[in-house]
Amino acid sequence: MSKIICDFCGATDSVDNPVISGDNACICKACISAAHDIMHGNDPQDYHQEQNVQTQEEVIKLRTPQELKDILDEYVIGQDTAKKVLSVAVYNHYKRIFRHNEIDDDTELNKSNVLLIGPTGSGKTLLAQTISKYLDVPLAIADATSLTEAGYVGDDVENVVTRLVQAANGDIEKAQRGIIFIDEVDKVARMSENRSITRDVSGEGVQQALLKIVEGSVVNVPPKGGRKHPGQDALQVDTTNILFVCGGAFDGLEEIIKKKQGANVLGFNQDKKSKNDHDKIISKVETDDLVKYGLIPELIGRLHMTATLNEITEDDMVHILTEPKNALIKQYIKLFAMDEVNLEFEQDALKELAKLAIERKTGARGLRSILEDIMLDIMFDLPKYKNKTITITKEVVLKKQEPKVA
Template structure:
């Protein structure tokens, strides 16, 4: 028990009970100075971290508020990690000369854990889910344990009864409390000793505002909420702790059809990041991510897999084409700009999280500004209260209000600095320069807008003002260095070695990429970024080149190779129907906005997939992207007249899709390409086919080349399974045909490949 100093004010008692996935925290309302009761309705329990944490204190009141502030800062630094935040606070409590003198204890809880932070800087977790502190803590604890197994009584009622018993026994604990329904399933902060409950549901709404204490009160339940700096966790992000590779693949399956090998590879790579963080130093520093090379046609899901992976992990992500870069010394972007762009993406990501974290406080300040603009700053508190209630009830949404906002920064163009690839400078006027010299420009302007627009403008402005820019930048650089994902597309385009004089040497770009993939430090305008632990996913179709054309050093830095299969007709049918945001669902939703109903029959869906597959096979294989072309052509007329067809229903069956098929295949460009492909194959003689196939094979084998003949097995000449796949893909590209996987697997010799191609000539 804390020893009392008669010159300090003390508050007691706090009780926490956890049962059946809910937790309640309750505190009495008494504050004492020595043996004198100073206040009987004090608030000792608060909600923190965006309503996800509740905390109550016992002991010296001033000391407790200091600890609340410290705990909030730790929760901001470690969002969603209550245990870690409390341990960090306890460390400071033990080691800091000032904090060691504080006389207070705290109970903190979230939906998964309850903790007691003692006056000696220890962090304790109660075994039975019940904890109590303060002068009446032992009495409340005993009563709660005695009542916990009573059937037909909620934990809120148990908490109230236990506190009443403690109040009957302890002179420092009173009975001052307000009532609350035992069915309440929201999180609210207590008034006096009203319990706070954490369970399923949304935060309670607030109706009135306490100007003095800068907090809202719920007049229906008698609760208030202190909106201090908070951290709101994004419910769409799943913690990596709960994401083994199987679950990652399952999450990707919701949006991407097939490509199981690629999904497994990226799932393992993501899980390895979590595993690395569990390894102690210094071995952790030696573990680097294994970069991935994806090989496959366009439109088979390479980019989507990487993008969904980054979203799942909440990591900064950037997709960049390798062909955008030039070797150092040429005019153009150098590869270091990849990291600079990734840092920019991370800052946007971190700012968005911070904006959500500050949403409640920004809303309070925004509403305060709007009310002051409506009634004037000199209006009475009663008038402000009335207008604030009406504002929160949306009574003024379409009315106009004048507000002062900061002038936006001039958006003047930027240009590259000559001789410094990737460096940019913006045009800045003299006013801005002088403003920055004198601690930034404070210029504001008055605008008149509707109330609902003013609220959004002010929330954004207040959020920006409340953000710690240095903290944002530091967190963004940290995020990039440890969790960044770079998707390097079209890497096959820089693999081919050119013999044309004067053309930019793409091999130099490969050499420039080497240090990024190996691990180096890149200087950005925000600071230095290490690339050692950034995950690089490279991809390419490799039609005109093969992975072995890449520099050996670059191949070594892409140790995991995954081949993505070409999409079959069945895959296209599944893509139309199964993903959560499938193309059919998108078009149905779009037409629903016009009150028009779209219905796709099974034979209609099958025909759509068949059209896309046929055009891909005969013209150019662009994978699932072909479905967009087919759907637009199919629904062109409906989309045009939808606004005039209110409440009508359109059924998309095989008859309607067949008409779209004729229209699509009658396009001049398609006819020309189909004829061109077919004529090229038709006019090829058997000798031509043999010569071209042999040339393709000789580029991929490495053993006993001089002994090779048409009946030799490819494996006898050093061709592995990946080489065999590359040979088949090159043959498909050369002759404009598609060889199904089941047929390709049977082809072991050049003779078999030639026979298959000739059979397609008819």
């Protein structure tokens, strides 16, 4: 049996908003309440919108910054400053959406978009993925290098919003409270501070196009994305309440900061910089450094909170392998356990894995490919090791010896 629908607003009969059925019409509780307010000279309250926001808030389960950071700690090793910045930004963002009516005044709260600066594999994307997963909000991840100005080969900037709508399964209301992560934003920096005379369709042009959606505006987006599906009816999406997180490695930014501080970045007698020196310099980044790097001031002005991520050390790599909830070693132990095989890693083997990842300069994301290469032959013959224990040693990682089987 089909549910009764209100003839005035289209709401479906529910426990919270029951619909009363008459001979020739149906009306819901919300419309009766609004009609009562009108008859008594009061402004009718937007009951449906209020009810929808409350439902969304219940789903999102607004958490404190400390609670958000605790969640991030379970999946991301180190990077405490970046975790705090992102936790505060997300908390303030959703508090702004759901609790703005608690204090009745004319003050408007602006959103705080985030810029994450850190080397490849340091956890920028993982931070955004983790926080969206535990807030149960849609997340769209886009690579800035694939974006171009409208009319040129490549993705339009608006396609980023399309991906968010798709991540929300077509629910525009939910998408309008989601998170968009734009990676490799440093790759769309213009080549110099001077305005380019010629077209820069994948650099400054993209930054200009991003301004509109990052600041907050109603954009028309194709439901299936891009120009590959012409003739689509465009969807209208308001980006005012979408949180934008931009990330990039910003190679060469360190030299810009050192020059500003008057340090000599050239010469034969330069001491080899340590990781701590690098992290200290990058943490001092300011707006004018990013302008010199090639980001336009208007875009920087819309990325209000900046956090720097540190380079990952060998010890960090070992922790990443073993400690997070979805740590790679835990995943392999579970895979082997499914075939009733025990898997163990010696500490020296873990350190060697970490060392290899650092040498390849791929960050934490390089750990999986290293492990897959090492474990391939073992997993090929895995079923025959049933009820046995396989131990991975340093020599196995270096491919000098077969694993121990007991």
